[in-house]
Amino acid sequence: MIVTRSQVKSIGVRLLPFSDAASDDLPLGQLLRLALFQVSVGMAGVMLLGTLNRVMIVELSVPATLVAIMVALPVLIAPFRALLGFKSDNYRSAIGWKRIPYLWFGTLWQFGGLAVMPACLLVLGGDVTHDIPFAGEVLAALAFIMTGLGMHMTQTAGLALAADRATDETRPRVVALLYVMFLVGMGVSAIVIGWLLRDFSGVLLISVVQGCAVMTLVLNVIALWKQERVNPMSKEERAAPTPSFKDAWTDLTHGGTAGRLLAVVFLGTMAFNMQDVLLEPYGGEILGLSVSATTLLTATWAAGALAGFALAARVLSRGGNTYRMASMGLLAGIAAFCTVIFAAPMDSTLLFFIGASLIGFGGGYFAISTLTAAMTLPAEGLAGRGLALGAWGAAQATAAGLSTLIGGATRDSVNMIAMSGAWGEALQTPTTGYSVVYHIEIALLFATLIVLGRLVSQSRTAPTLNQKPTGLGLADFPT
DSSP, rough: OOHHHHHHHHHHHHHHGGGOOOOOOSHHHHHHHHHHHHHHHHHHHHHIIHHHIIIIIIIOOOOHHHHHHHHHHHHHHGGGGGHHHHHHHOOOOOOOOSSSSHHHHHHHHHHHHHHHHHHHHHHHHTOOOOSSSHHHHHHHHHHHHHHHHHHHHHHHHHHHHHHSSSSSTTHHHHHHHHHHHHHHHHHHHHHHHHHHHOOOOOOHHHHHHHHHHHHHHHHHHHTTTSSOOOOOOHHHHSSSSOOHHHHHHHHHHHHHHHHHHHHHHHHHHHHHTTTTTTTTHHHHHOOOOOOHHHHHHHHHHHHHHHHHHHHHHHHHTOOHHHHHHHHHHHHHHHHHHHHHHHHHTTTOOOHHHHHHHHHHHHHHHHHHHHHHHHHHHHOOOOOHHHHHHHHHHHHHHHHHHHHHHHHHHHHHHHHHHHHHHTOOOOOOOOHHHHHHHHHHHHHHHHHHHHHHHHHHHHHHOOOOOOOOOOOOGGGGOOO
16 A cells, blocks of 8 residues: 555644644744743743742741742733834844844843842842842842843743744644643743752752753753844835834724733733632631642642643634633633632532632633734734734733732731621631632623623624644643
């Protein structure tokens, strides 16, 4: 029997995950290299939000409030992602590059922040003597800001570059691959960094964090190598006037799909993330779960998120509409928070874990749907894909940071009033604060559905995605 070349190619597409994300303009090898920037961003995220967070509080005895401020600084930079994306849309270099310069300078900021981070933290923790007041606080803040700026710049430019090079049919699969690489970067980095720091010392901290800085530089250089074609521009072309950010932002948000999509992303992320710092305390304080049991919540949430992402990959591969998918994620979130609320009066650990997995499922399904919608927005008018993706990232990151802060503050303030007896004996219980936060999240999910409704109705006549099924994806990838 003679096997044709097309048959061999079809076998490869079925057996190799994400091989169908490649195209003639973006071959699989280049796509996999480009996706390495997501690994470096995931590694930096684990370092900032996990490893250094714990090291500052436990080993360096830094006050938790000060640690929270440091961790929040990268979130405060998130709104600038829209400006960074706009600048990369309109940058005119002598050799014609747009995204690569921003990817490179984002890499340098991320590398520099991680390189000076351990020394700054040792000064902050008092291991290094100095006579300058607040030297540790200022140096640590600068290191966190540098790293956060680098992460935002790298991710915004990298996503825009991937969207530019992908075709309309492969773009959703490219989104899937980039998201997986981000999760891989976080997972592998968490394991490796945790193992390296098992016997903590100041010298070891410097070695590990600066090693991450070097890995950032290596991974991102490999990622950006030969990803944009050299297309020299004349002096006249470079001197031509460019649109202002204000005009481009107005063009993006004025009465169109993009503005409503950003509102959906902001409200939906707020709704899903208010419980970020409350889920494990809820299980321990209200349901009496042990530390080991509440630790399993992270794995349960992650399993739900991966399930949501796998389903999203399958639906997108079959031409699913991103706005309708986002609405399904929101409905799953409503069911999730209702389940978590009922777990307390029913004293059911099973219900609680089901609710946690549904939160991960709904949040993951919603996030990948809205990201795909942002990447597939038409690149026309004054607003390019870089601005659209930067605005998505800004809305998502800002909402995540604010919602976490609001959720914790709401729980504390409500419980302070409830436990004083001001609202009656029935509400004089620690459950009240948590319940109020979860009900607020449900209300925000309904509000997001209302805002999303217009986009869903518009998509009935103009579908967001209209590609053919593309075969094997994360839905069939062994996780």
